[in-house]
Amino acid sequence: MDRSEIDLTAELALLEITDDERDRLEREITELLEHFSAMNEVDIAGLEPTTHALQEGNRLRQDVLRPDASIADEILEQAPDLEDRFIAIPNVL
Numbered sequence: 001m002d003r004s005e006i007d008l009t010a011e012l013a014l015l016e017i018t019d020d021e022r023d024r025l026e027r028e029i030t031e032l033l034e035h036f037s038a039m040n041e042v043d044i045a046g047l048e049p050t051t052h053a054l055q056e057g058n059r060l061r062q063d064v065l066r067p068d069a070s071i072a073d074e075i076l077e078q079a080p081d082l083e084d085r086f087i088a089i090p091n092v093l
Helices: 003-012 019-039 071-078
Strands: none
Touching: 003 019
16 A cells, blocks of 8 residues: 555545654555555365354253253342232333
């Protein structure tokens, strides 16, 4: 990326940059572009697309009804105020 592209990008982003910042950006953006071009050289033939690099399957537990479904009763016992079997909360608005 050359100075004119950096100046145009800064102008479009409504940024004012100094000459030192422009020089630093030119070096850093050039390094990034070199890294990206190196990625183009990697042979990816035969690789299937992935949505996540480490995805090995669903890590959620099975949705199983517990035989001691008393957890709801335990929660309701701790609630400060109940209406029927619902936890009552103060009006927010």
